[in-house]
Amino acid sequence: MKLPWIRRGEIDDEIRAHLRLAIEDRVARGESPAEAERLARLELGNDLLVRERTRDVWAGVGFERWLQDLRYALRRVRRSPGFATIAILTLALGLGAVTSTFAIVNSVLLEPLHYRDGSRLFSVVNLPPPGAPNRYWLINGRHFYEWRAHCRSCQDIGMAESIGFSLSGSGETERFSGLRVSYNFFRTLDVAPALGRDFRADEELAGHVLILSDAVWRTRFAADPGVVGRTVRVSGEPYEIVGVMPAGFRLPLGRQWGPAFGPPDTQPAMFRPLGQDFSKVGPDGNNNYVAVVRLKAGISPSQTISELNALIADFVRQFGIEPKPTLLPLQHTMVRDARDGLLLLFGIAITTLLIVCVNVGNLMLVRAASRDREIGIRAALGSSRQQLFVLILTETLVLVAIGSIAGFILAKAALAAFSAWAPRDIPRLADIHAGPRVWVMTMAAAVVATLVCGLLPAWRMTSADPHRALKAGALTHTEHGRKIRLRELMVGIEVALSSVLLVVGALLATSFLRVLSVPKGVAIEHVITQDVSTSIAGVTDDDRIRFAGEALQRLAAIPGVLDVGVTNQLPLRGESWICGLRDAGPPNHKEIALANFRFVSPGFWDATGTRIRQGGAFRESDRERPVALISEHAARVLWPGQDPIGKHVGGCNGAVSLEVVGVVDDVRAEMEKEAPVTVYQPYWTMPISRPYFVVRTRERPETVAGDVRAALHAVNPEFAVGQAMTMQEIVESSVNGRRFQMNLVVAFAAFALVLASLGIYGVLSFSVARRTPELGIRLALGARATALGAMVVRQGMAPVLGGLVVGLIGAIAAGRAISSELYGVPPNDLPTFAAVAILLLLVGLCASWLPARRAMRTNPLKALRFE
């Protein structure tokens, strides 16, 4: 098939050649060139006309014909702006949703990490003993030391711990979270600093050297390339900056590494060497570390897993602890928590696109019915069925093409919005972009959309019998068989898909409410928290403890403050300070679980509103007495069915045996997880480098924020006071991701519901309009208007009911597929399903009601006068 403009050029060339040959011929016969040209031109005649006639021969063939169809389709689209607008807008929304969610899924889940040979990178985690509350434990620094020294299937294995950095030396003191790492940590990842150098082996134990992240380099050091070699103060000690990591360098976030590994949602800002000899650490060590291993080429993870286990077998035997190191692909480490949620969004978007397609197809079908005569005439004039098919498909193509361009623009905007507003715990958020794969996806989605929207109407219309189409007067319609069933089928599909979306949206909304109303163990109202960093050079452990004590007194003196407390970690901010839980009384000292340790003041529970169930809080006068309170969960784990008061529990900071003086309500560390096993020790037993003060107020908690800040500043002006947060804000931020997801899904579901009602309404009102004469006859023959209305409603509700049944069955499967995203509601929750069914039935009734009313108001005289 030749393109029309190429053919045009060829014809011009051909005629020109003809003229040239004629002239040459004449010259050869002895005519003068000028004369020859004049005569040859005369003989040729009007060459414009010749060319045009020759071109006309090809009109209506192949591409030319399609161009005609295209022009015709464009004209038709322009002539019905209402239909075109709805179709294009909804298609743009559907295609935009699919494109943007695919871009997200693609950049987050599918594209490999930016590490060389990333498939050989794994993170090492410990599987806890069966029955322990956590899914993974962090690893033990002592074990790492064995692995690095002896693992033969590992090409390299690096370790890191999350720590805080108080940076001073240029500008005011600022707090950052970062990592202390083994010297070979970056070498294992095979990432070199973009500026400067990596750590050296001899720096691991005592090197005062620092590598910055790109982000800190830009914000704090104004992207100064001369920063390498400069000395800054970290927690009061001089450190030399030796390198800056590349801009694209990403590590898993705290929560992705495992429970209680540093701040959950931030990339480390800077790195320093471990500064500790782990071969000298007590072999029961603590599980506070993460490790990254690069396997040698050709080694399978299972080989390495058994080697890692073998290397620490001695420790395991010796101390009766049962960690089982295992490997997770580093990519999986980063995305596992977000995976289901993102796939859910993608699935929702695809379903929405399907609904949009069916809806557009349905509208086209309704429109098509009024084209029966036109199609019939075309067929009678000799258009082949194939030509008609292409003609109708082209019209859909025009809509889809415009829709997909708009959709792509929409997707770009949606991606920008997503990157800006999505909760920070979605991994690789900064990597999200729309690349070539996304283009391909848009194209594929557009093609599928064209097929779904265009195929059915095209097929349906071209199978019309031209005789019947021409014979039947335009207004004498009763509804005949097949066509109506097809339209109803499409309405049914829309209803089915919508009910799936609605159920998913309702389940997520219910989950969201359940999460909010979960017993958190703390009061939400009238509580404000404030953190302070005490990491400055020269500050001793005693200074820190004394600071906390003085600060508590000052805070309590602020007017409007009811209770004050201090803690090493706030509720609902993730698990942290994990040590083994031991029954310190005879007969054994075995670790039976991991516990969160909290170092708090006596007034802490009053300040957070946590109830003390048994016994009471320790007092300032207990300073010389080793005491602790435990959570209910801890009591259940340690001494099921017994009175824990007076028993002894193992401490975290070397305090081997603590007398239990009280049991408090469980307090959640994460909204959606059972409260962890928690042990509370007095704050004076542990110097806290970053204490959080908790203040309960009489009035709105924000009103005292300034006073709290001033009071803390007054105690020690050198300590950096952090960002105050009310308990309300803490709760909000912890349900942020869920709220975001729920809002998106509910918006999609609402959109689907609107489309479905549009479909029902469109089909019914068209059918009523076509049947006006029939309805008139029925009325004239004595049918009651209400009966006619009921008939129309019945006709409208039939596909709704059918679609609903199919959709609810599909929703059971969908609910099961998203069960990991649900909280406190079973995937086949009966009230949710019932509510969705009722909602859809009501919407169906409303959408049928308007056409039904029109049918009831048919004036028989007017209706029949059309004949």
Place this chain on the structure above:
Amino acid sequence: MKARDRQRLELLQGTLDMIVLRTLSWGPQHGYGISQMIRTASGEVLQVETGSLYPALHRLERQGWLRSEWKQSENKQRTKVYRLTPAGRKQLVAQQSQWDRLHAAIDGLMNARESPA
């Protein structure tokens, strides 16, 4: 197009198509060559207008009876050369026999003596 035009055109077209096919049965040729051959072979009686010839050639090509390709002529000029396809050859045979029958019939009719009965 007016009905009268089309009738005349169709008649011309049918005959012209046959003549073009016949000309090309002697070998591949470009448009100018075809018009010259028709002229010579008919003893200068038939003269095909360019405005009819080229549409006819393209029509026959579209129907699959001719194939065309661009060729360099002896003096390095590009010309479009047509050749008969097997389908075209068949078509020529069919048209030729139809023409022969028509010719014989018209000839018999025109040259018959007045019938005695």
